[in-house]
Amino acid sequence: MSKLIFVSNRLPVTVKKADDELRYSESIGGLATGLKSYHEQGNSLWAGWAGIAQDELRSDEAEAMERELRNTYNCLPIALSAADIEQYYHGFCNETIWPLFHYFTSHTEYSMETWDAYRRVNERFFEALDPVIGEEDTIWIHDYQLMLLPQLIREKYPDAKIGFFLHIPFPSFEIFRLLIWREEILQGLMGANLIGFHTYDYVRHFVNSVRRILGVEHHLYKMNQDTHSVRVEAFPMGIDYDYFTAARKMDELSPELKSFTENAQTVRNILSIDRLDYTKGIPDRIKAFKRFLTDYPEYRGEVRLNLIVAPSRVEVESYDKLKRQIEVLVSEVNGQFGTANWMPVWFFFRTFSQEDLIAFYRSSDVLLVTPLRDGMNLVAKEYIASRTDLRGMIVLSETAGAASELFEAVIVNANDHGAIASGLKTALDMPEDEKTEKNRAMHRRLERYDVHFWADKFITALGQADSGLQPAKPLLGDSEAAALEEDYRLASNRLLLLDYDGTLVGFKPTPDQAKPDEELRRLLRKLSDDPANTVVIITGREHTGIEKWLGDLNVHLIASHGLWLRKPEGDWVKTIHVDNEWKETIRPLMEKYTDQMPGSLVEEKDYALAWHYRQCESELVELKRTELREALLSITGSMSLGVLEGNKVLEVKDVRMNKGHGVHLLTGENAYDFVLGAGDDHTDEDMFAALPSEAYSIKIGSGSGHTNARSQLKSHQAMRRLLQRLADASVKPKQLLH
The missing domain is CATH 3.30.70.1020 (Trehalose-6-phosphate phosphatase related protein; domain 2)
Structure with a gap:
């Protein structure tokens, strides 16, 4: 029976050890809520780290934890050591990916040690998943901690349905290209059938990076890989709308929040909620509030900024420095504008329960959300949903993902303190009927596209994922490849005609970057060392350039679409007379x-x-x-x-220069009992047409359209694998002596 496997860095259950006892607590909100209905089904499993380092557990405790998580919570724990967590999560994830993807290039660190840890932990996730993956399973992987995992799974399970969702921004190409391991990250993600982002901006950034770095084009945000097609789409994540709109009783609140809600009526409240992080723009927010009090003195004594900052990574120097900066700015505002009866900023450096946060939402006139960059920002959606009286308003940064959905909010540039100050005044002065109308529109959207709808839509789209565009000719499957290999093995005089770009190597930004790698050189050397083989590289490239790259091998070279011919260790011969006056x-x-x-x-x-x-x-x-x-x-x-x-x-x-002319140059010299030709574009059609009728001809690429080739392979990697099978099947001269 097929099952649904969720994979994330953290499980929806956290394990802690206290008084020599393991304690389990379930997560609420966000991802755990959205996937809960699926996870509670009997045919699902959630894999991830349980929140406790393997070093902290005795072997019997680790076994007991795994049993409890599997049997009670339907979870598969991934064992990580304290060193793994430090290097992989605190290191590469939070010191490289997090700042770079949020456009903080000056905060980005590049370390081979943390990259190795990231790769190692992704491999460990795969090793843990491997025994539980079935052939018909659907796998949904989450977030930036596991961007290599889709391809690791794809390599062993080529027919698997694999989805990936990135919960943070995907940066523009100009930012992403700064990453040293950009190709590895993209190739890892391209193992998925479906890749989801919060907004279409992130979708465009991703496909642009894939095109510029991997040379893979998209058609309506769909890209073809060797074993599958990759669809890229925006799935804005929602919230549990019903939970935030539900009625609540005062006795559900902490005493502190009861007192706050009673006193909140004396002033108009502006609310800010974030965890401690430099991407949130908290210092700029405080400066903007100071600008607001300066530009609009009539609000002094009438408003209060409730600044809630949840502690995060305070042991890290840069985060501790950020906390101290916030404290200094708060003191400056309170010192400059505060009076004996009024303190403009109330600073809460702590976490609050979800119920208390909803009380803050419902007692606040304006929510101030101005991250410098944010994947989505669910706080903005939670605030609107909680304000069932339709009387709240948001001042929202245009660089938060939520801005593309909550466009009725007051949208501002997070770096413009004057714009934020003006936005606060607009939100506070907005007429009630206008505010109600805007809130009603946002409520309708949030109710319709809640977190359950988000999960349903993604899983439905993943279930509909297919293997790609219908090829113009049948793909060369395992049985056809086996027949080709057998014919090759039995032949005594073989001709292999191989295009270069797109057939043996992938496309690069410029032609001179497509230099043959050592793997290709070894493969061509192995094929050409077989005395039964005549290996020909037939290309549109200049003869001098292809000779520089491959001239030392025992291969024939046909360059400039058949104009030049060079036999092994021979000189170049021009096959036709042409001029350059044109x-x-x-x-x-x-x-x-x-x-x-x-x-x-x-x-x-x-x-x-x-x-x-x-x-x-x-x-x-x-x-x-x-x-x-x-x-x-x-x-x-x-x-x-x-x-x-x-x-x-x-x-x-x-027009006389074409690859068909190059084929005739060689086929007229010998009687071959095995001929294979492979190419990827229109220039290779003349070669296919000139091949003998019994020859094997292979078009490289997944696109549809007419071709003279008999069959297709999806990529140059697939062509290399086929040639490797042939090379391994070659009979060496010393074997003939026995």
Whole structure:
């Protein structure tokens, strides 16, 4: 029976040890509430850390804890040591990912030690999950602590349904590119079928980073990988609306909150609730309140800022410094504006129960929420839901994820103290009928899209995830690959025609960055060392460049789409006579569009010109590419030139230069009993068409559309794996002696 597996850094149950006894407490709110109905089903499991270091437990206690969590709470605890927690969580997660993803580049630390810990803990999560994953299970992974886990699962379970949700912002490409391990993080996330973010801004940032760093394009936010397709979508997280709107009795409150709610009527209350963190903009908030009292003196003695800051990581020097900064700013405001009967800022450095926080919500005229950057900020939603009288108002930072949903709030720039001060006045002076109308609209939205709807929508979308776009030709499956391998094994004279870019290596931002790695060189060397093999690299690249990279191997090289041929250890031979006079007409046109399209470039080859636009913004590409293509076609119509559309490239060359010509150069020399050709774009179609009818031809890539190839593989990684199978099947000369 299939099951639903939730995975997060922390379990919805926390274990503590007191008086030599293990105590269990369940979490409330947020993720635990949203997934509770699913988790309580018999066919679900939640994996995560229980909140207690493995070092603190005896072996019998660890076993007892695991039994209790499995049997009573349906949870799978992940064992982490104190060192793991320090290096992985406090280290890489909170010193690298957290500040970078919140745009605090000056706070970001780069440490190989903490990165190794992050990778090690993600692997440990997988090792713990591996024994419990079934073939038809659905797995939903949460947040930035586990961004490598989707791909770790995918590698062993290629058909699994894997979802991932990021609860913090995903930064713009210009920020994300600063991360040393950016490719590893993206590749880890791309193991998921469905990746969710709070807002479409984060979705756009993510797909842009994937395109710019991994070279993977999206079609309507859907990207194709080797074994699956990846869908990226915004799922704004909601709250438990019914819980916050429920009626409450005074006797449910602490004595302190009872006294507060009674005294709150004497002034108009502005509320601020955050945990201690530099991303929350608390010092700027206090400065903005000071600006408010300065600019609008009529409010002195009439308002009070209730500043609640929950302790967080106070043992860390930067956080302790932040706390002291807040205390100094509060003292300055109270010292400058306070009177014997009125203190403008009440500072609470502590945590409050959820019931007490709701009392704060319902007694506050304005909620001041101005994080410098925040994934969502559920406090804003909780406040609106709690104000069932529809008389509250929010001053909300535009850089909080909630701003995209609560657009009826007073939206401000969190760095502009004057704007925040003006926003406070707007919120306090807002007419009751306008305030009621705005609140009613926000209530309708929060009630409809609550945390349960959020979870339902994500799980439904994950259940509908498929394997990608329908290929133009059937994918080369295991049985077909086995048949190909057997034909290869039985053959005595083989020809392997292999395109380079997109077939043997992935695409890079610029052509010169696609240098062959050692794995590829070893693979080509193993294939070409078999005397039965003729290995040919057939490429549109310049002959001098491909020789520099692969000329030392025992392979044939065909460059510039068949113009140049070089046999192993031989010299280059030009196969047809061409000239370059046409370049002076075409080059200025390409350069004109390069000037108009930042990120594009012109590559000049011996007898061709190529306009690359892989680094251009996708919104601009379609129009300009079409314009340039039409202009090139009109110019080349009366010449012996052709315009080829490759993978993110337009190339102009002599029409006699094509990979089909290169195939004929070799197939005419020998009688091969096994022929394989592989390529990824339009320039390889001439090669496919020129192959013998019995040859194996493979198109690399998952897109639909016509191809002359007999079958497809989804990626260059899949092609490498196939070639590795063939290399392993090669019969060595010494084996023939036995």
